[in-house]
Amino acid sequence: MNEDYEVVVGLEVHAELKTQSKIFCSCSTAFGAEPNTQICPGCAGFPGMLPVLNRQVVEIAIMAGLALNCEIAEICLFDRKNYFYPDLPRAYQISQLDLPICQKGYLEIDLDGKKKRIGITRAHMEEDAGKLVHQGNITSSPFSLVDLNRCGMPLLEIVSEPDMRSSQEARAYMEKLRSILLFAGVSNCKMEEGSLRCDANISVRPRGQKELGIRTEIKNLNSFRALERAIEYEAKRHIEAIEDGEKLIQETRTWDEEKQITLSMRSKEEAEDYRYFPDPNLPPVKIEREWVEKIRATLPELPDQAQLRLVDNYSLPPYDAVILTLTPEFLAYFDNCLAHYHDAKTVSNWMMGELSKHLNQNNMEINDCKIQPAALARMLSLIDEGTISGKMAKSVFEEMFASGKEPDLIIKEKGMVQISDESTLIKIIEEVTANNAGVVEDYRSGKEKALGFLVGQVMKATRGQANPAIVNKLLKDCLKGD
Amino acid sequence: MELYELGLRDLQDKLNREEVSIREIIESVLKRIHEVDDKVKAFITLDEENALKKAAGLSSKESRKGQIVGLPFALKDVFCTRGLRTTCASRMLENYVPIYDATAVSRLNAEQGILIGKLNMDEFAMGSSTELSAFFPTRNPWDLERVPGGSSGGCAAAVAAGEVPVALGSDTGGSIRQPASFCGVVGFKPSYGRVSRWGVIAYSSSMDQAGVIARKVEDCALIMNIIAGHDPLDATSANVEVSDYTSFLQPNIRGMKIAYPTECFQQGMDEAVKNLVLNALKKYEELGAIIEEVSLPHGEYALPAYYIIGPAEASANLACYDGVRFGLRDYEADNVLDMYCNSRSAGFGDEVKRRIMLGTHVLSSGYYKNYYLKAMKVRRLIKNDFDQVFKNFDLIVTPTTPTTAFKLGAELDDFLTLYGNDIFTVPVNMAGLPAISIPCGFSDGLPVGMQIIGQTFDEGRVLKAAYAFEQNTTYHNIKPSLGGEQR
Ligand SMILES: [Zn+2]
Numbered sequence: 005m006n007e008d009y010e011v012v013v014g015l016e017v018h019a020e021l022k023t024q025s026k027i028f029c030s031c032s033t034a035f036g037a038e039p040n041t042q043i044c045p046g047c048a049g050f051p052g053m054l055p056v057l058n059r060q061v062v063e064i065a066i067m068a069g070l071a072l073n074c075e076i077a078e079i080c081l082f083d084r085k086n087y088f089y090p091d092l093p094r095a096y097q098i099s100q101l102d103l104p105i106c107q108k109g110y111l112e113i114d115l116d117g118k119k120k121r122i123g124i125t126r127a128h129m130e131e132d133a134g135k136l137v138h139q140g141n142i143t144s145s146p147f148s149l150v151d152l153n154r155c156g157m158p159l160l161e162i163v164s165e166p167d168m169r170s171s172q173e174a175r176a177y178m179e180k181l182r183s184i185l186l187f188a189g190v191s192n193c194k195m196e197e198g199s200l201r202c203d204a205n206i207s208v209r210p211r212g213q214k215e216l217g218i219r220t221e222i223k224n225l226n227s228f229r230a231l232e233r234a235i236e237y238e239a240k241r242h243i244e245a246i247e248d249g250e251k252l253i254q255e256t257r258t259w260d261e262e263k264q265i266t267l268s269m270r271s272k273e274e275a276e277d278y279r280y281f282p283d284p285n286l287p288p289v290k291i292e293r294e295w296v297e298k299i300r301a302t303l304p305e306l307p308d309q310a311q312l313r314l315v316d317n318y319s320l321p322p323y324d325a326v327i328l329t330l331t332p333e334f335l336a337y338f339d340n341c342l343a344h345y346h347d348a349k350t351v352s353n354w355m356m357g358e359l360s361k362h363l364n365q366n367n368m369e370i371n372d373c374k375i376q377p378a379a380l381a382r383m384l385s386l387i388d389e390g391t392i393s394g395k396m397a398k399s400v401f402e403e404m405f406a407s408g409k410e411p412d413l414i415i416k417e418k419g420m421v422q423i424s425d426e427s428t429l430i431k432i433i434e435e436v437t438a439n440n441a442g443v444v445e446d447y448r449s450g451k452e453k454a455l456g457f458l459v460g461q462v463m464k465a466t467r468g469q470a471n472p473a474i475v476n477k478l479l480k481d482c483l484k485g486d
Numbered sequence: 487m488e489l490y491e492l493g494l495r496d497l498q499d500k501l502n503r504e505e506v507s508i509r510e511i512i513e514s515v516l517k518r519i520h521e522v523d524d525k526v527k528a529f530i531t532l533d534e535e536n537a538l539k540k541a542a543g544l545s546s547k548e549s550r551k552g553q554i555v556g557l558p559f560a561l562k563d564v565f566c567t568r569g570l571r572t573t574c575a576s577r578m579l580e581n582y583v584p585i586y587d588a589t590a591v592s593r594l595n596a597e598q599g600i601l602i603g604k605l606n607m608d609e610f611a612m613g614s615s616t617e618l619s620a621f622f623p624t625r626n627p628w629d630l631e632r633v634p635g636g637s638s639g640g641c642a643a644a645v646a647a648g649e650v651p652v653a654l655g656s657d658t659g660g661s662i663r664q665p666a667s668f669c670g671v672v673g674f675k676p677s678y679g680r681v682s683r684w685g686v687i688a689y690s691s692s693m694d695q696a697g698v699i700a701r702k703v704e705d706c707a708l709i710m711n712i713i714a715g716h717d718p719l720d721a722t723s724a725n726v727e728v729s730d731y732t733s734f735l736q737p738n739i740r741g742m743k744i745a746y747p748t749e750c751f752q753q754g755m756d757e758a759v760k761n762l763v764l765n766a767l768k769k770y771e772e773l774g775a776i777i778e779e780v781s782l783p784h785g786e787y788a789l790p791a792y793y794i795i796g797p798a799e800a801s802a803n804l805a806c807y808d809g810v811r812f813g814l815r816d817y818e819a820d821n822v823l824d825m826y827c828n829s830r831s832a833g834f835g836d837e838v839k840r841r842i843m844l845g846t847h848v849l850s851s852g853y854y855k856n857y858y859l860k861a862m863k864v865r866r867l868i869k870n871d872f873d874q875v876f877k878n879f880d881l882i883v884t885p886t887t888p889t890t891a892f893k894l895g896a897e898l899d900d901f902l903t904l905y906g907n908d909i910f911t912v913p914v915n916m917a918g919l920p921a922i923s924i925p926c927g928f929s930d931g932l933p934v935g936m937q938i939i940g941q942t943f944d945e946g947r948v949l950k951a952a953y954a955f956e957q958n959t960t961y962h963n964i965k966p967s968l969g970g971e972q973r
Contacts, residue, residue: 045586049806051579052566052588052685056721084802086849088826095805148822150810279849281858284692284799286721 009208009246011239012216013174014166017181018159019191020132020199021064026156027131028055028098033158035197039137039151047131047156049093054285057082061158062289064190065105065129066299068160071188071306072124072181074109076296082129082286086279090150091134099161101280104128105291111184112308113176114326122177123165132157154198160191166205166216171235175228178202179330183307187332195227202231208242217242218252222266224259234259238266310335318348327356333370337377344381354380358398362405374408375401383411391415392422395468424471426478429462433475433482436461447483455479489514490648491965493702494557494709497651501556508556512541512600515558519602519649522968527624528634528644530563532603533570540600552598553712560650562638563604564611565591565696566685570601574687575619576609578813578833588685589720590654590696590713597712602650605640609835610804611661611689613637614907615892618837623894626668627966628932632891635665641699642669646966652700652709658690659792660886660911662697663923667886667935670925670966672952674698674706677943678918679724681710682717688803690796691722693915701962703924703953707731710945726943734950737957740774743879744951747782750884750910758929763885766926766936766955770883773954780875780882784867788913791864793905794848794857795916801845807833869917876941881951884910886923886935910937920945922952925961933961 023033029046046053069076081103084096109124134152138145162181168174182200185191193200202225207217222238225231238257245252256275257266305313311325320328328338334355341351359380363370383400386392392400392415403414415421423429436458437444447454455476462475489497489511500506516534523529537558543549544556566572566584573579587595595601608618616639617623624639626632627647634643638655642665645653655662657675666673675697686696696713698706710731717723746767751760771777809815809829816828834842848857875882887907914921919939926936936955940948956962 045584048811050586050812051572051574051582051584051687051806052586052683054684054720054722056719086802086805088805088808090808090810090822093806093811094802095808096802277851279801279846279851279854281798281802281849281854284690284722 006243006247008211009239009243010169010211011171011235011242012166012207012209013168013170013235014205015164015168015174015177016203016205017162017164017178018201019068019162019185019193021061021068021158021160022189022191023058023060023064023158025058025060027058027061027129027158028156031156035199037153039149039153042153043155047093048152049095055098055283057286057289058158061129062105062291063299064158065127065160066291066296067188067303068162068185068190069106069109069127070296070300070303071184071190072106072109072111072127072162074106074124074127076291077103077105077107078293079103079288079290080105080129081288082283083280084283087276089133090148091136091152091155093134093152093155097131097133098283098286099130100128103288105289111177111180113173113180114322115173115176117322120173122167122173125163125165127160127162130159130161131155132159166207171232171239174204174235175232178228178231180307183330187304187306187310187329189304201226204231204235204238206235206238206242208239208246217246218254220252220254220266221256222259223256223269224261226261230259230261233264234266237264241266304332314348318342320348320352324349324352324356327360328352331370337370337373340377341381344378345384347384350384351380354384354401358401362402373405375404379404379410386411386415390422390424390471392420393468393472395472396420396422420469422471423466423469424474426474429470429475429478430482432462432465432470433478436465437482444483455483488518488648490518490651493651493700494554494705495702497557498554508541508544508600509538511556512537512558512602515602515650518647522627522647523649525625525630525968526627526643526647526649527622528605528640528647528649529560529603530573530575530606530619530621530640531571533601534603536570537600537602544598550598552596554594554597554599554708557599558602558650559594559599559709560602560605560641560644560653561591562607562641562653562655564607564656564687565604565654566687567591567601567604570604572604572687573621574610575607575621576833576835576838577620578807578830580620580814582813584685586685589682589717591685593712594654594709605638605644605653607640608637608837610687610800610838611637611656611658611694612800612837612841614660614664614905615894616640616643616665617894618835620835625894626891627968628670629891630969632893632932633668635668635887635891637661637665638673638699639665639668642666642671642673645669645671645699645701647968648965652698652705654696654709654713655699656686656689656694656696657911657915658693658695658796659915660908662699663886663911663921663935663937664907666699666923667937668891668933670928670933670935670961670964672698672700672703672706672925672956672962673923673935674700674710674949675914675921676710676714676945677724677920678915679722679726680920680943680945681713682720682723684717684719684723688799690799691803692799693796693918695915703922703949703956704732704735706922707735707949707953710949714945724943729946731946731949734946735953736950737773737954739770739951739954742770742775742881742947742951744770744775744777745780745875745879745882746777747780747785747875747882747884749782749785754888754906755885756889756929759885759887759889759934762927762929762934763883763936767883769955769958770951773958775951778879780879782868782871782875782913784864784871785909785913787864788868788916789905789909791861791868792908792912792916793844794861795865797841797845798849798858798861799845801842801849804834804838804842809833865916868913872913872917872919872939880940880947882939884937884939886910886937890929890932890934914939918942920948922948924952924955926955926959927961928964
């Protein structure tokens with residue numbers, strides 16, 4: 005990116021709140037049901053129906069607000085946001101405008117070990133809309149089908165301050181926000197299921213300039229990667245326009261995942277007038293302080309606290325702490341490993357390394373992982389005991405990941421026990437040195453690197469089962485002795 | 487007297503004394519409807535078959551458990567009825583059959599009342615004459631060339647014509663009281679939140695309130711005992727204790743303090759109407775009440791504010807009629823915008839469109855503050871006016887309307903005059919107060935109504951004052967001629 009410019013990013017995140025029933029009726033919120041099987045005359049907008057606020061939604065919204073360091077309103081109010089769309093049965097969405105439930109919060113992101121605070125302007129409750137289903141794509145389909153199952157799902161819209169200055173910061177914010185919501189237990193935050201959605205407001209300005217540049221809003225950011233790429237694309241587009249003296253317009257754009265570009269949806273002039281006004285069907289919600297404090301008392305350990313614990317108790321680097329606290333399940337896995345194994349950094353390395361790599365490759369969550377924390381801990385002990393080498397451990401791990409078998413069993417089945425017996429190893433070393441007289445000469449004449457080659461030959465001869473530390477020692481002795 | 491001429495309580499007495507059967511009552515009412523409804527045109531939908539079936543089901547004494555066993559009632563077609571089409575007198579809902587009963591309706595059903603049918607109204611309850619029904623106008627039984635008032639005109643006309651002893655109506659700015667006044671019957675609008683709005687098709691959610699039209703005050707009390715009370719399905723329904731309203735049916739009002747606002751006896755008033763209400767106040771004085779003149783200074787702003795708030799809410803409430811899930815739909819349109827526009831253009835009448843446009847306009851950015859927010863401030867001032875008066879008084883009495891029933895078609899093109907008809911009733915809705923209209927005399931053979939307004943949730947005292955007046959006058963005994971000789 006052109007260093008003369010600075011990108012300014014603010015995010016609007018919609019998180020689906022984890023409740024049994026919808027926000028204004030008693031329909032189920034379960035994901036993936038047959039179309040239009042989780043609806044009632046209420047959420048389908050039939051005549052004479054009235055919304056009744058689900059108290060659990062308020063409770064969870066308060067929980068989320070507290071986790072995000074927000075002030076919880078004493079009175080909040082629902083407004084109608086008016087627009088016509090076939091997936092919006094009442095033709096207005098019940099949302100909150102002037103009196104949202106949460107305001108003035110923040111969260112902290114970690115950038116290369118440096119903390120940065122990102123402000124949260126507000127978080128408000130609202131209902132989700134349904135969705136349209138098409139045959140093929142929207143332009144070629146001869147019809148639109150309406151599925152209202154998602155209608156009335158409770159959402160929390162979390163609006164950040166324009167405090168982010170790069171795509172990396174935006175990603176870090178999203179990751180942190182996600183981990184906080186997950187730790188607080190308020191949302192499932194599954195981007196692929198749409199229970200966590202993100203719009204980005206982006207502008208650029210010459211470095212040092214105070215006022216913000218022309219802002220565009222990017223919709224349809226369905227993954228962390230899309231968020232990063234869209235911000236980078238959009239920032240570049242803005243800078244080029246400014247450099248070329250072109251006029252940017254305030255508009256809403258959409259991210260085209262296939263082409264990896266943003267496309268204009270509508271300009272500010274074309275923007276709809278939502279004609280917000282207080283919903284007369286829903287009296288103002290009074291939130292007693294006692295209630296807030298009661299909820300505060302039930303707040304579980306949040307990522308920041310957990311990170312502190314990891315750094316203080318286990319002396320882990322802050323970077324490790326951030327990764328381990330991405331989800332509560334990942335952290336629980338770590339904690340469970342440590343119940344069976346002493347060295348936190350080793351566990352952390354394996355979790356951030358092999359385990360994460362395998363999960364990503366297989367598009368799996370830690371909860372789907374067949375390796376029990378105790379089994380991973382056992383495998384690490386086997387390395388320490390010298391039963392297997394670090395290198396062997398990787399293939400043991402692979403097998404554990406694939407089959408869920410215990411490490412001892414795998415080692416036994418594959419005859420993978422490490423050879424540490426000196427007399428066995430000396431025999432092999434003698435063979436290797438005899439066959440590689442030239443290399444032995446090189447070593448003796450001062451080429452230290454030659455030792456590595458010889459160790460490699462021994463390992464090869466033992467199909468990797470030789471204990472490398474012992475091989476090293478024996479080789480040196482052997483080469484010295486002659 | 488024929489059975490159809492009796493009120494609920496009289497019918498109940500006859501049933502208890504086993505002088506009549508439920509079947510006879512229902513048949514008498516249905517026969518009356520067949521005789522006169524061609525002239526009155528009060529019913530949109532008659533549910534004859536089900537009514538008779540229910541009557542048959544209640545023939546054994548053991549089956550009778552409710553408070554209004556076997557007694558007939560009808561509903562303004564704004565109340566949703568399961569399995570029975572509910573039109574709101576609109577083309578939009580001409581064939582709409584709900585799968586649910588409004589709470590008020592299920593309560594009446596649970597008490598074993600018998601629904602006779604659904605009554606005409608101004609489309610979506612927007613209007614004061616029932617001429618704005620998409621189907622046909624209803625006529626005033628006292629003069630078939632005149633309107634019955636509205637929007638609950640079908641209720642008032644049916645009750646006045648003896649087609650049904652009692653009907654549920656809805657009142658947003660006078661829609662129960664004004665037609666009751668025009669038709670010489672009793673119209674009771676409870677406090678906002680007293681009767682559940684669940685299942686009542688919305689016009690203006692912050693002012694809509696279901697209520698009763700009957701020939702006698704006691705029947706209002708009886709029905710209120712059933713329909714009043716908290717409903718968890720309506721978040722604005724009041725969780726306030728409900729009294730036994732029949733306990734207020736006693737004629738002694740000695741010492742009751744009644745105020746009458748100067749402003750309601752001045753502007754554009756029909757002299758005869760004014761004098762009849764002043765006479766009624768004298769009657770109250772004779773009965774031992776204390777009568778004083780007061781001022782409601784912000785009343786003049788009520789109408790403009792009402793015609794901002796009502797349409798604003800309506801513009802959103804009526805947006806669900808988009809042709810997607812139910813109601814009229816243009817199947818020919820080849821894109822969704824055309825489908826919306828064509829469906830709504832064909833489905834709504836002019837007045838409904840006018841109010842949707844008005845409401846959309848006053849909520850638009852740039853106008854919201856100067857119209858909607860200002861109207862909400864006026865609303866607060868009007869409420870304050872009432873609160874001031876109620877510091878010293880029990881009740882407020884006004885004429886229900888400035889004139890008697892006008893001729894059909896007279897004000898159709900002049901909607902501003904039509905709006906003016908609600909001048910005494912609208913402030914009551916804006917303040918959420920309970921009020922009743924009862925007959926207090928006749929002018930040129932047309933009934934005149936008096937409005938009695940009470941404090942929030944003080945329905946009992948309103949009913950008491952209304953009952954006392956009724957017991958000491960005979961206006962309610964005079965029956966309309968239906969175009970023939972007056973009796
Ligand atoms: Zn529902």
